[in-house]
Amino acid sequence: EGVVLKNKNAKYHACSSRTIDCVKVKRSTSDSFTNDIDAFITDYVVGKDDTRNENMVVGFVFSIMMEKDNGEVVKHPIAVCSNVSDFIKEDATVVDENGNVTLNKDYYFRVATIKGQNISSKNLRLTHAVIDTWRFDKDASGCEIIKESELRKLVF
Numbered sequence: 001e002g003v004v005l006k007n008k009n010a011k012y013h014a015c016s017s018r019t020i021d022c023v024k025v026k027r028s029t030s031d032s033f034t035n036d037i038d039a040f041i042t043d044y045v046v047g048k049d050d051t052r053n054e055n056m057v058v059g060f061v062f063s064i065m066m067e068k069d070n071g072e073v074v075k076h077p078i079a080v081c082s083n084v085s086d087f088i089k090e091d092a093t094v095v096d097e098n099g100n101v102t103l104n105k106d107y108y109f110r111v112a113t114i115k116g117q118n119i120s121s122k123n124l125r126l127t128h129a130v131i132d133t134w135r136f137d138k139d140a141s142g143c144e145i146i147k148e149s150e151l152r153k154l155v156f
Contacts, residue, residue, distance in 0.1 A: 025136070033149030036132070039064045039078050040140035044103040055101050057092040058082055062114055062129070065145045073145055079114050083147045109140040120156040 010021035043061035047053030059082030066076035084092075094102045113133045116126030 038111055038135055038138060038143045039114050040109045040111050040143060041107050045080060046101045055095060056089050057103055058089055065143060067147045069147050069148050079116060079126040081114060081129050081131045083130045110137040111138045111140060117152055119130060121155045124151045
């Protein structure tokens, strides 16, 4: 998952947790991918019952257009990101008269640059994905088509 760096001049403390002198550095797909991964919202995640975010949109499912090895281009869910502010959660949430939570239609196909620690070999999705930046200058049709073989090269 990563490495722990320690200041060589700091005193060593034998304990089970990291001290303030240590920093954990994790790999990111942006370290190995030549282009940013721009993806668009295709679905959403609702907060769990009995939590602060119950009945709210708490995350987004991002997809890319992927060219499979056989040449077929498909919409491929690449990540689920939930690192969004309370303001965005409130703005993205629509509750109908029956109490059903849905995503504000203005959020569908909104583009963001996303990154993660790794690409899962099983389903070619980002692990520990986060939104890096929103791309208001781009729409879903402007996102690059990524080849399946390029994603497979990122599997760690």
